[in-house]
Amino acid sequence: MALLSASGVSLAFAGVRALAQIDLQIEEGELLGIIGPNGSGKSTLFNVLSGIYRVDDGSIVFRGQRIEQLGVAQIVRCGIARTFQNKRLFGTMTVLENVVVAALKGAQGSALGDVLGLRSAAQARDKAVAIADRCLALTGLTQSRELLARDLPYGAQNRLELARALALEPTLLLLDEPAAGLNPSERAELRELIRRIHGEGLTIALVEHDVRMVTGLCARAIVLDHGEKIADGASAAVVRDPRVQAAYFGVVEGEEEAHGV
């Protein structure tokens, strides 16, 4: 059984169709690429999977549980984590704090314990800090531990976004255009990082504009266009599919802008 399986997922905003009858399987342990021109619905799909949008129609099953009606925080606790395309960091908090919040996974019953200095509270915090430090080490941010998130350079903010998602210890990780705005050497680093995380057994779905990154990393890819899935298969083959090429008017970056919004 697939780790995550979406069927017939549809969503419209004020009459404009954003997703139409999407069927999608994500197998455990795979690294799936999701590509498509601007406005094709890639981020919308992620928003639906992570609970930010409610579907109009269809179902999403994750590890045997239906999740399409669950809220954002609940879905996270089921084991799905995501990064955002427009980095949504906690600007006034330090790098460490950003990741610790995630590592705590919203554990409640916390205020009283912390205020009273209970040992269980201290242990919970220490555990979270340990997880956070591991994620920071993995993403190369240990030096920046005490810096404020808003003072980080762009590339580091990117990695912080990733570290924070990792600290949630998810089963499925959704990466929304993690390479946006990075220079070639940063992209190469990111590719390595994703490869390493995947190697540790994490299932990943990757939305990317950089088609070469997708073919380099992902064995399988799906293509969205105007809210529909138009291709699904081995990434190398999918990319050469004439329908996909037509949707993009060419695979070269930049020409995708011609497709509008």
Place this chain on the structure above:
Amino acid sequence: MFDQLFIGGLATGCIYAVVGLGFTLVYRTLRMVNFAQGHVFMAGAFLGLVIAERVRLPALPLLLVVGAVAFALGMVLERLVFRRLYHNHEVFIVGSIGLGIVLMNGVRVFFPEPVPFPKVFGSTVVQIGTARFQEAYLWVVVSTLVLVVLLHAMFTYTRTGRALRAVAADAEIAGTVGVNVNRAIAFTFGLSFAVAAIAGVLIGPLYFVSFDMGDMVGLKAFSAAVFGGINSIPGTILGGLVIGVLENFAGGYISSAYKDLVAFVILLVMLIWRPTGLLGRETPVKV
């Protein structure tokens, strides 16, 4: 008694509607709430009082003069004061409250006691059905109607009106198509001041005027605007009328003590149930 309460409520409702319009106009353009609005209403009443006591103006010119002065004041204050408060909601709220306090106590220095307003709308008593009331009430309702029609005409048919609507919809885009956004905002403030001041003159002859009358009226007009939809002009008018009438009925049939509660209970319930108000359209951001 029903008719009496209804007419009375309609009149105060018109006042809430008109003052509330000021809130709505500013909110539509700036997404901010100007808490000096109630005190502008009060200041308008006193301005009308001062003029009416010195110059024997008939009603209509008095309204126009007060409206014009308030309009100018609104534009000036926007440029000098309000423009510096746009940072965020809290700053604007506290700043406008400060301005309101200055206005209120400034007037208080000259008029520490409640003062009667000259009967510029005449003092004949009119009878409709079983209700008997001063003709001033009719002036209130009719003036409100005229005001609303004029505003609607302005917004729909004049270039200025369309510019204001453009800025309210999306200031950035309006700017790129050549609308002078700063002037439009200043104009909006001028308009909001003018309507509030005119409302002050309208209500003046019906009661005494005092320096603190703007407080409650402002808050209730605000509730009316939120109730009807703070970014909807027809909604605000409707909200004002409903609150005015309901509150009068509550005062007459239940208890005068809890009359004031009506507006605020409606405010709270509306915000929890449907924050955009009865006729509002904007999607609020929840959780």
Place this chain on the structure above:
Amino acid sequence: MTAFRISQRGWIVVAALAALVALPGYAPQYLVHVANFILIYTLPVIGLGFLTGFTGRVSLAQGALFGVGAYTTALLTTKLGWAPLATLVPSVLMTVVLAVALGGAAVRLAGLYFVMATIGIQQIVWLVLMNWIELTNGPQGVRSIPAIGLGGYELETPQRFFFLALAAAGISYFLAKRVIGSRLGLYLRALSDDQLAASSVAVEVGRAKVTALALSAAWAGAGGFLYAHYVRYIHPDMFGLEASVLYLVMSMFGGYRSIAGMIVATAILESATEYLRPFGEFRMIAYGMILLLGMMYFPKGILTLVRRRASAPATEKS
């Protein structure tokens, strides 16, 4: 980790604290009286800070909630004869329950709508205090509220009350810092920075906001309790919208998230209003001008300017 370094700044703080504790010894009665008010007001102001600085909400209901705490203890002691200290917990509890009942559904609203809702709450509570004469005596207020007694020692004079107020303010400060430093505090700061991102890292945003509301109400109720047993005569006008505005301004003038800043702002603003008292209406005009000019030229709080010059960190660590 706060290591105990005695830096230059540390010495100044120690000296100031010593001067503060010894105040009744050398200061005239009037000054002690003002100091008591400052200390009492730090409670509702810090409480408000949980909502404003750490959750990014503005509340204009704090004055009313302060009043609920004051009235609860006043009525329990004058009408039912309870001992003052026994009413502390009920006063705080009553305030919290009322705040959550009226405002719990409103915390989920976006910023400006939430402010509007708190105005509604403020006015509703004030109107009830004014008009439910059988319960609250209405505009006459509640008189002859007993002073707090500690084992027979009555805290009747400003000097005696000062130590209780100082202790209360101190406790409330440390409690607040511990809450901010707790995991809840982390969640509140996160959701204040980016609510969507916070829920994306499993923070239960709705619950955190209601908790922040409850905390702000608890601090307000405790402050009201103290206030009632100090002034010993309360009436509804003390807890109106003006009071809410005052507390809000105090919490804003101190700077975004600085509890110490809020305390300093409270001290400055309260002293200013006391100093201006002889000027009658002009006092209010001056107050209005302070609000207006303060917001126009120091929108981020006066103290953040001072801090920046001293190159201290912009946010407080626990």
